[in-house]
Amino acid sequence: MTTVWNQARRAARMNPSIIREILKVTEKPGILSMAGGLPSADTFPVEALKSACDRVLSQAPREALQYAASEGYAPLREWVAQRVAALGMQVSPDQVLVTSGSQQGLDLVGKILCDSGAPVAVETPTYLGALQAFTPYEPLFASLASDAEGPRPEAIAALPHDAPGTRFSYLLPNYQNPTGRVMGAQRRAELVEASRRAGVPIVEDNPYGDLWFDEPPPAALSSLWPQGSLYLGSFSKVLTPGFRLGYLIAPPELYPKLLQAKQAADLHTPGFNQRVVYEVIRDGFLDQHIPSIRARYKANRDAMAEALRQHLPAGCEWQSPQGGMFFWIRLPAGLDAMALLPRAVDAGIAYVPGAAFYAQQPDPRTLRLSFVTLTPDLIREGVEKLGVLLHQALAGEAEPTP
Amino acid sequence: MTTVWNQARRAARMNPSIIREILKVTEKPGILSMAGGLPSADTFPVEALKSACDRVLSQAPREALQYAASEGYAPLREWVAQRVAALGMQVSPDQVLVTSGSQQGLDLVGKILCDSGAPVAVETPTYLGALQAFTPYEPLFASLASDAEGPRPEAIAALPHDAPGTRFSYLLPNYQNPTGRVMGAQRRAELVEASRRAGVPIVEDNPYGDLWFDEPPPAALSSLWPQGSLYLGSFSKVLTPGFRLGYLIAPPELYPKLLQAKQAADLHTPGFNQRVVYEVIRDGFLDQHIPSIRARYKANRDAMAEALRQHLPAGCEWQSPQGGMFFWIRLPAGLDAMALLPRAVDAGIAYVPGAAFYAQQPDPRTLRLSFVTLTPDLIREGVEKLGVLLHQALAGEAEPTP
Known part of the structure; x- marks a missing residue:
């Protein structure tokens, strides 16, 4: 196809966000997604925002708009x-x-x-x-x-x-x-x-x-x-x-x-x-609000830490985070998190392969799990499925297909 | 002063917006500003927005936030x-x-x-x-x-x-x-x-x-x-x-x-x-709303067109716009809209010198007047003041200071 458009040199360097592409695949109903870094929607202060919208549009509409x-x-x-x-x-x-x-x-x-x-x-x-x-x-x-x-x-x-x-x-x-x-x-x-x-x-x-x-x-x-x-x-x-x-x-x-x-x-x-x-x-809203987010995410972190200990095969490495939203897992030698992703999605779970986060020389054994979007029960279910998948993958590694 | 920051080559080309700088000076109380292209705040559909904020935060807060x-x-x-x-x-x-x-x-x-x-x-x-x-x-x-x-x-x-x-x-x-x-x-x-x-x-x-x-x-x-x-x-x-x-x-x-x-x-x-x-x-809100904006801006355009005819000195050139928000004025030879701006602000009015809008070779005789922010009465008052200023400037041109 001929085109009349000449793109900038820099455009050739730009690529789609692998995370956003993964999110599109994995946010289908029924997938337990530990991929996206989406804050828990339960933490959104809906009533406070609703009342603030009303106040702003009542008190200073001409300026706000x-x-x-x-x-x-x-x-x-x-x-x-x-x-x-x-x-x-x-x-x-x-x-x-x-x-x-x-x-x-x-x-x-x-x-x-x-x-x-x-x-x-x-x-x-x-x-x-x-x-x-x-x-x-x-x-x-x-x-x-x-x-x-x-x-x-x-x-x-x-x-x-x-x-x-x-x-x-x-x-x-x-x-x-x-x-x-x-x-x-x-x-x-x-x-x-x-x-x-x-x-x-x-x-x-x-x-x-x-x-x-x-x-x-x-x-x-x-x-x-x-x-x-x-x-x-x-x-x-x-x-x-x-x-x-x-x-x-x-x-x-x-x-x-x-x-x-x-x-x-x-x-x-x-x-x-x-x-x-x-x-x-x-007026200090965050001083009350943030502790409730911390408590929720800490409970989620604990649920994921426990589930990882229970279900992940020997040879997986991770540290329990002291805050934030993510676990970072390194798989045993021979496993490739990107290559495993389609099987993970088939099994009903999603994560982000770690390779996306490297500016140079990605480590293909890494993956990122978010613990803030799902509830503790669903985290346990998701990690269990991940464990099954990894055990299967390791078994497949040990016995090469004929 | 020494600095540890090296800026990009492109940063040297970037300059402050002259319009935004002018707006800062001219949006003081008491200035009749025909400078900024600010839509009339009277046209903002405050109640419709307020009710829509409420509906969105009631019906789909988790998605909207x-x-x-x-x-x-x-x-x-x-x-x-x-x-x-x-x-x-x-x-x-x-x-x-x-x-x-x-x-x-x-x-x-x-x-x-x-x-x-x-x-x-x-x-x-x-x-x-x-x-x-x-x-x-x-x-x-x-x-x-x-x-x-x-x-x-x-x-x-x-x-x-x-x-x-x-x-x-x-x-x-x-x-x-x-x-x-x-x-x-x-x-x-x-x-x-x-x-x-x-x-x-x-x-x-x-x-x-x-x-x-x-x-x-x-x-x-x-x-x-x-x-x-x-x-x-x-x-x-x-x-x-x-x-x-x-x-x-x-x-x-x-x-x-x-x-x-x-x-x-x-x-x-x-x-x-x-x-x-x-x-x-x-549900078709704009089909009712936009005609009311048109009617308002047309009346403002008419007020400014009439005031310009009344008050601007011979030798000024402009066309009456068929829509939008702006008149574009070309002053008589010898006048410079940028040089006149401080005197305009002293006289209580503001406009944007046209020179800002040229990629190459600015025409210093041009200026832009917005007719949508002020009411017709204030437009008439502002244009009258502009006329006085231009008459004075032309008289000054004719009689150079000793």
Whole structure:
């Protein structure tokens, strides 16, 4: 077929999200999906949102429905600046840029910081959506050697510093997607020190930090190096993803360019959504609401941990996460999580193969399980089915088909 | 000051929106602003939105507040596909991509079609927000010679077609921002024919098409060349800008890449917003609502046209727009709209200097006046003040300061 359209060079690098493609297959009725990172719909504060919508449209309809400032709704920016003080961050509301979900924050960061061929460091593995957001800006991904606490500080020290320079390290310190791991206080200090020495700034993404189970995580990386850090936050995991509301906190020198990128991208985040969320949270609502999410997700985590111990064959490896939404499983040698997925779907379950989360050299034995979408009973049922499948697969490995 | 941040090459090209900067100055109390293209807040259907918010949160809260499909809410996509049939477009809902305002549509188009140094053709003058959306992707703007009906067909024929090829022409056929002009049926046919011959596809932006005063505009450019056209639409001018809801209609060959760009940019447009707007419009609401907007804006247009005739000095040139939101004024030789703006603000009025809307060689004598934000009485007062200012400026021109 002939075409009149010439696509951009960057378009050739862009690919469909494997997660979103998997979700389409697996969200059919009857599939027990542990694939998507969907917050439990039982946690959505429907009545509070309903009443807030009504208040906003009664009290300030002309403002809420009109074009609005690209920076975001001023009271919400003030709320965010106060809120992050609990993470050790001292910031002015002028540093807060409201975004259309923190995914948009990643896009804006890529837009103003990534050049074709300039390195960007990411964890091994890392959040797939960040790889997708940065990829159109054609960075050269450097996959940082990582362990159970995240990237190794010496991996930061080894990053290329000749021109064009490593533009930033993208780090998720709290209950990382996909591994569920958390960086301890010492690891944070070492990473920031290595980053300072290497002259490589940090983009810190923290969608899961509020979802701790027994104790809150250590202070934010951004609190240790304010001028060298950009911070991304989100209301998706503690309120609702369906309002698409997140924020960037930027050093003053970067803020104007991020704001221009925001204007160009969508003028502003819906003023209505910002005002409704502010109405819900302004009087301390999250202080009551988040503990109920934590309790629910902790019970789910416990159910999945117990079911994994019961049902998974020897040779599977995992750690029980201290917060967040995910278990990260490594299968015994010889098994390939991507190759097994169709059989898993046939068996009525779904997960995300871990290979999707690597910028380089995927580990085909890994997979991600979400424990927040299903109830504990369904988690047990799903993990049992996964166990049966893995036992069968291992038996098949041992006895090759004739 | 030393910095650890290296910005992208494209960031150096990005600039603050002059309009948004002007709006900040001029939206102080007491200023009669004819600057911003803000729809009249009196047209926002507050009660219909309030009741729709309530219905959505009562009937489908778990779906409306959860992550959602990147393509958009299926019933809304079907509605859009049916709606554009009135513009002569035969499209499938599968071709509709819901965007976070049509500004985001422009960003996605730039992302998948623009390469550094590849030409993109724009009208002379053109919508500033489109220049801002495309600029980060570093196109080479080609400013099409234009007249009272838009670009001249021979300007299309003269576009560069050697590699990397002119990627597209960005055209606003209906009541264009900033000039208010509309393309007649013959001009549309000639432009499409010239574009076909030149092998240059069309990105058609139509935020104002519903705002006609006496007769609807001719069929969409996209109806004349479906496989060579991308179409952008918006709910901002007929319902509310504060929900940030627009859409792209793309040829099937381009849709997957636009969808990937959308996923990377913000995952999806808020599902809640899409469902609320669909609830409002699903049963023909716009067929009653839009005529009331037209009547209001037509009366405002008449008030401004009369006031301009009364108060503007000889030598000013303008045409009375047949729809949309803007008058485009050309001042007498020797006057500079940007240089006069501070005096205008001192006199209590504001406009947008036309220079902002040119990709190349601005005409400093031009300015844009919106007639939709103020009431007819305030329009008359504002235009009278503008007339006084221009008379004074011309007198000053005649008698240079000693």
